[in-house]
Amino acid sequence: xxxxxxxxxxxxxxxxxxxxxxxxxxxxxxxxxxxxxxxxxxxxxxxxxxxxxxxxxxxxxxxxxxxxxxxxxxxxxxxxxxxxxxxxxxxxxxxxxxxxxxxxxxxxxxxxxxxxxxxxxxxxxxxxxxxxxxxxxxxxxxxxxxxxxxxxxxxxxxxxxxxxxxxxxxx
Numbered sequence: 390x391x392x393x394x395x396x397x398x399x400x401x402x403x404x405x406x407x408x409x410x411x412x413x414x415x416x417x418x419x420x421x422x423x424x425x426x427x428x429x430x431x432x433x434x435x436x437x438x439x440x441x442x443x444x445x446x447x448x449x450x451x452x453x454x455x456x457x458x459x460x461x462x463x464x465x466x467x468x469x470x471x472x473x474x475x476x477x478x479x480x481x482x483x484x485x486x487x488x489x490x491x492x493x494x495x496x497x498x499x500x501x502x503x504x505x506x507x508x509x510x511x512x513x514x515x516x517x518x519x520x521x522x523x524x525x526x527x528x529x530x531x532x533x534x535x536x537x538x539x540x541x542x543x544x545x546x547x548x549x550x551x552x553x554x555x556x557x558x559x560x
Contacts, residue, residue, distance in 0.1 A: 397467055405457070408450070408515075408518070421435075421439050422440040423440060444529060447522065451526055454519055474508070
């Protein structure tokens, strides 16, 4: 009897679980936090504590994102980085377009096979949280000048919207 390899390897599953959990925690924290006026300034309340937790979870999540990209790019990972960007191959674009049309007709892609539509949603989601993490790291770094700090904050905020869209897309 021939064994069938699973659709996803265990490292991908665990990285995805950590990433999804961390993103949900970050979204909840960002909905209730207040950014303090500066170090040592402002009122210490639970909104400020939410900000502090958001910063710490964000650093952990940045490491998970980096590991996820690293693992996805390795040749033995399943499904691999090619599944995150299926539209790069012409043959997948026609399947992706058909799956998108089927989705509007109320038919979801099969969960047994690799779906270019699901890969696209995951690839865009991982790219979005990567952008948010980069913006967050630049914002939290003390070495960035004021202009870059504000640009990074705005970039992090804009990319921070993408996980909400990804969650909607996965629903």
